[in-house]
Amino acid sequence: MVHKHVSRSVATALLLVLMPAPSDAAxxxxxxxxxxxxxxxxxxxxxxxxxxxxxxxxxxxxxxxxxxxxxxxxxxxxxxxxxxxxxxxxxxxxxxxxxxxxxxxxxxxxxxxxxxxxxxxxxxxxxxxxxxxxxxxxxxxxxxxxxxxxxxxxxxxxxxxxxxxxxxxxxxxxxxxxxxxxxxxxxxxxxxxxxxxxxxxxxxxxxxxxxxxxxxxxxxxxxxxxxxxxxxxxxxxxxxxxxxxxxxxxxxxxxxxxxxxxxxxxxxxxxxxxxxxxxxxxxxxxxxxxxxxxxxxxxxxxxxxxxxxxxxxxxxxxxxxxxxxxxxxxxxxxxxxxxxxxxxxxxxxxxxxxxxxxxxxxxxxxxxxxxxxxxxxxxxxxxLRGADALKNTGLSQTVPAISYDEHTKPLTFKDAEGRLHPVTNDAEWGRRRAHIVANVERVMGPLPGPSRRVPLDLKVLSTTDVETYVRKKITYASEPGDRVPAYLLVPKKIEQRAPAMLCLHQTTRIGKDEPAGLGGRPTLHYADELARRGYVCLVPDYPSFGDYAYDFTKQGAHYRSGSMKAIWNNIRGIDLLEAIPEVDPDRIGCIGHSLGGHNTIFTSVFDQRIAAAVTSCGFTPFHHYYGGKLKGWTSDRYMPLIDRQFGNDPDRVPFDFHELIAAISPRAFFSNSPTRDSNFDISGVRKLEATVRPVYELTDSRKHGQGTFVVVTPDSAHDFPDEIREQAYDWLDDRLK
Structure with a gap:
């Protein structure tokens, strides 16, 4: 004898229609x-x-x-x-x-x-x-x-x-x-x-x-x-x-x-x-x-x-x-x-x-x-329901923010005892990447959780016919009490699910209008140009720009940084793109210039639904940013803890762009880094490229390291030249179409 008879009743099935009810229990x-x-x-x-x-x-x-x-x-x-x-x-x-x-x-x-x-x-x-x-x-x-x-x-x-x-x-x-x-x-x-x-x-x-x-x-x-x-x-x-x-x-x-x-x-x-x-x-x-x-x-x-x-x-x-x-x-x-x-x-x-x-x-x-x-x-x-809280259950709920003294070497990791080792395989890189994300959150604050993921409640304010696509002026809810103004550009002739791009603007008063082709520099009208190439494009305002009035010290008081607020808005924007029937959720990318460039990097680290990231004039390592003077990163709009907690010292900030860009791998990354960019020093970019490329060579499952990680350095100032945009668009087509 082994068992009592067990009835094959519906009550034992794992695939039942279950009826949740509201509760505050933990x-x-x-x-x-x-x-x-x-x-x-x-x-x-x-x-x-x-x-x-x-x-x-x-x-x-x-x-x-x-x-x-x-x-x-x-x-x-x-x-x-x-x-x-x-x-x-x-x-x-x-x-x-x-x-x-x-x-x-x-x-x-x-x-x-x-x-x-x-x-x-x-x-x-x-x-x-x-x-x-x-x-x-x-x-x-x-x-x-x-x-x-x-x-x-x-x-x-x-x-x-x-x-x-x-x-x-x-x-x-x-x-x-x-x-x-x-x-x-x-x-x-x-x-x-x-x-x-x-x-x-x-x-x-x-x-x-x-x-x-x-x-x-x-x-x-x-x-x-x-x-x-x-x-x-x-x-x-x-x-x-x-x-x-x-x-x-x-x-x-x-x-x-x-x-x-x-x-x-x-x-x-x-x-x-x-x-x-x-x-x-x-x-x-x-x-x-x-x-x-x-x-x-x-x-x-x-x-x-x-x-x-x-x-x-x-x-x-x-x-x-x-x-x-x-x-x-x-x-x-x-x-x-x-x-x-x-x-x-x-x-x-x-x-x-x-x-x-x-x-x-x-x-x-x-x-x-x-x-x-x-x-x-x-x-x-x-x-352990009903039991007193235990100090040691054998389980962890967080990834520790393990400090690294050298941020220019992403292919090193620390074990549980704090000993430093070279990264030699994907498993070790996975551990290193988790440490990078945890250290970024020390500066930007934690990524919001599902409790802030309210229904998007998309509202269409106006619709404009623009030759090959339709431009909709919209707002969407990103969290309780806040709505993001944006443009949604939808190509007219979509026969099957299309690729999509999250298009992020630079520091400009008109915000989203510039990528949408409604003003500003023609070289930064990338949302308009991508929509004409068949991409569904979402173009949100960064908080405090365009139509998005926002006080980081009041409305954003629950965030440690404006950067994390923007990241969360962008993540909700990808939620919106995924919810659009015309969009293929496996072919979503992100593109941005300057403010939008590093905003693209930040968002891509925290949202792995982004399959391809294009950054223009978006970064240089902290030590190369105006000789290591980080004040430009410390406003409420960005990361005030760089000043308040880490003293504007690149040696104390617990992450750098080497690690951020490495953390995007094995997903595709393209950078436009002009040689005469006065904001983001090219020598730092070149040093970063040399340290990050081996990460892509290690992790790229397609084994196409040269095409998955691309850094171009045109002879230009702080801009996104025509020929480089075309190169970036062709590169996106290769990965998302």
């Missing part, structure tokens, strides 16, 4: 338990293997016995091209013998198999291949046909189907395939009642699929799954896509993350004049590789939290952000502000989510714990 602390730091299995399950009444943990070929967590062999797992072929561990009594088995949907073998519970401790569990329909990211369980039994809903990369499982009169297991519309194939799938008709629908990255009256027969007499292309998510959606009534308004919303890029998002459903509408909101874009999502009530207040975990080396380090610190983050929706509260459970501890993490009461103490498998080890995080 997400509790968690304590780290290392089950196997060397484990590389991407999936896990929580069930009582040895029938002692205690939940055990299974991951891949091993099970871990509670409460000592002694490891035992469970079965052999095939390793295919360096990955264990075990992309999900879904508990299900497949053969109806009263014992929980496991179901696995896999990428490398392209097969679905179930793992039979032997019923005896020490007897290996046996795998049974069901079918090999094609590559699958993973799978989840859901009662797709509404018969009270769980079904398998795999995420087929090139196929779309679900499987029901029954036993016949001879107790033989029968798996039945039920096809879905081909548009449901891709990266990301979920299940829930989208339209409120009482039947569960399927959600994919290309829209949702209305369930027929009989999901099993799926024939003409009963109706078919009908594709509803009402929205398009990012092409690398996380697993699962969640269907929840986020804002408790009585309809179902959609939550997803990017499995191989940056960000977690939700779509808000509403109805107007009988028509369904969807509004896209970014929840958080500070983290990447959120390949798996969970939804669970961590604090016991009746409100479910959204829980996201970074996947370790999903694409072997080739994706932007893969080498950033591992993270597990919980988000709680705040109904009063329509924003999310972020709680970092673990940051930089090496713990993340693989392909099938679990939220379960592992220690049977009445709260929800987290089990975290992946290529970086197997861990369970013990929920």
């Amino acid at each position: 997400v509790p602390q968690f304590r780290k338990h290392v089950l196997d730091a060397k484990s590389e299995y991407p999936a896990c399950a929580v069930l009582d293997v040895n029938a002692d009444g205690k939940p055990d943990i299974i991951s891949g070929g091993a099970w871990y016995e509670a409460p000592s967590w002694q490891q035992h062999h469970l079965r052999d797992v095939q390793n295919i091209r360096g990955r264990f072929d075990d992309y999900s561990n879904l508990p299900l009594d497949v053969n109806a013998d009263g014992l929980l088995d496991l179901v696995s949907a896999n990428y490398r073998s392209q097969s679905i198999f179930w793992i039979q519970n032997s019923g005896k401790v020490g007897v290996p569990w046996k795998s049974h291949v069901v079918v090999a329909p094609g590559a699958m990211e993973t799978g989840r369980l859901a009662d797709v046909d509404g018969d009270g039994r769980l079904d398998l809903l795999p995420n087929g990369v090139k196929f779309a189907a679900w499987w029901s499982v029954t036993t016949d009169s001879d107790n033989k297991v029968v798996w039945t395939r039920h096809d879905l519309p081909q548009q449901a194939a891709g990266h990301g799938i979920g299940f829930g009642d989208v339209d409120g008709d009482g039947r569960g629908d399927v959600v994919g990255v290309r829209g949702w699929f209305r369930a027929p009256r009989s999901a099993v027969t799926n024939d003409a007499s009963q109706g078919r799954w009908v594709w509803q292309p009402e929205f398009a998510l990012h092409r690398d959606g996380a697993l699962p896509i969640l269907v929840q009534d986020v804002d408790a308004d009585g309809d179902a919303d959609v939550i997803w993350a990017r499995g191989h890029r940056t960000g977690v998002y939700w779509l808000e459903q509403s109805t107007k004049d009988g028509e369904r509408h969807w509004e896209k909101h970014a929840i958080d874009t500070s983290f990447s590789q959120f390949h798996s999502l969970l939804s669970a009530d961590l604090d016991g207040d009746g409100q479910v939290e959204l829980i996201a975990g970074k996947r370790y080396l999903g694409h072997d380090g080739k994706d932007v952000g893969e080498w950033d610190p591992m993270a597990i983050v919980a988000y709680s929706f705040q109904s009063q502000t329509h924003t999310w509260k972020r709680t970092i459970l673990s940051l930089g501890d090496g713990i993340g989510f693989g392909l099938d993490p679990k939220a379960a009461d592992v220690d049977a103490d009445g709260d929800v714990d987290l089990v975290c498998p992946g290529r970086g080890g197997l861990y369970w995080l013990e929920n």
Whole structure:
């Protein structure tokens, strides 16, 4: 005997329509338990293997016995091209013998198999291949046909189907395939009642699929799954896509993350004049590789939290952000502000989510714990709800701002003991980059979190026809109580999603008007010129310029610097670009001159959605800026702490432009740095180029170091010459078109 019979009821499914409710409760602390730091299995399950009444943990070929967590062999797992072929561990009594088995949907073998519970401790569990329909990211369980039994809903990369499982009169297991519309194939799938008709629908990255009256027969007499292309998510959606009534308004919303890029998002459903509408909101874009999502009530207040975990080396380090610190983050929706509260459970501890993490009461103490498998080890995080705050839980919530005396050598890093080492690989560079960002925040202040990410509430003030594009004068909300004036330039002939540019102006009274071609220097009309080349362009005012009246000491009192305020406005601008149907979110760049030039650099460091950055006359190292006299950087508009805390001393400021530009890698970087620029000394730029180029050569996954990192030095003053702009535009075309 091993288990009591476990019903395949909807209550056990991971893909339910959950109903959050407002709450002020705090997400509790968690304590780290290392089950196997060397484990590389991407999936896990929580069930009582040895029938002692205690939940055990299974991951891949091993099970871990509670409460000592002694490891035992469970079965052999095939390793295919360096990955264990075990992309999900879904508990299900497949053969109806009263014992929980496991179901696995896999990428490398392209097969679905179930793992039979032997019923005896020490007897290996046996795998049974069901079918090999094609590559699958993973799978989840859901009662797709509404018969009270769980079904398998795999995420087929090139196929779309679900499987029901029954036993016949001879107790033989029968798996039945039920096809879905081909548009449901891709990266990301979920299940829930989208339209409120009482039947569960399927959600994919290309829209949702209305369930027929009989999901099993799926024939003409009963109706078919009908594709509803009402929205398009990012092409690398996380697993699962969640269907929840986020804002408790009585309809179902959609939550997803990017499995191989940056960000977690939700779509808000509403109805107007009988028509369904969807509004896209970014929840958080500070983290990447959120390949798996969970939804669970961590604090016991009746409100479910959204829980996201970074996947370790999903694409072997080739994706932007893969080498950033591992993270597990919980988000709680705040109904009063329509924003999310972020709680970092673990940051930089090496713990993340693989392909099938679990939220379960592992220690049977009445709260929800987290089990975290992946290529970086197997861990369970013990929920300490109700316990006193502990000084040492084994988990970190911040990246330390480790000081470096020499900022001209970005390819060095310090270990936990403060010893300096050369950076020799991507993992070490990821650590160094995290230190750079933390040190920038010492000067600029912390990047605002999701609680300030209010709905954009886009308002169009006027619309003007400009030959090949339309110019809209707009405002958008960047945070509570503040709106950013901007121009939005949209080309007229867009047949498919287009690239987009965030265009940032120099120090000029007219602000956004200059890049938009409405005044100022013709050599700085880059937004107008890019729009004519087919780019959707957003041109915001910097606070205190153009139409943007702003008092940094009053309205911006909650910021340590005007630079961080501008960065946040720009990040919200990228949110806006992503929300525009005409924009391809994977092809967004940023361009700026002078003030806009270093504003481009700053924003690109903090927002990895920017795929290509073009800076003109935007930087030189601090020691080369007017001989190291940094007063020009210290106004409230920029970084006053350079003066107040670091004494205008380049040796004391904890970062420099060598590190900032290096931190943009491996994303594309282009600089126009004229030889006669009186603001930004060319000799410093050339020294910086020599130290930063090796970073790009190390990190550039495309192995095109010369084209990814470009510094041009025309014989010009502080300007953006015609021929250099054309070169920059061609360079952008090569990367974003």
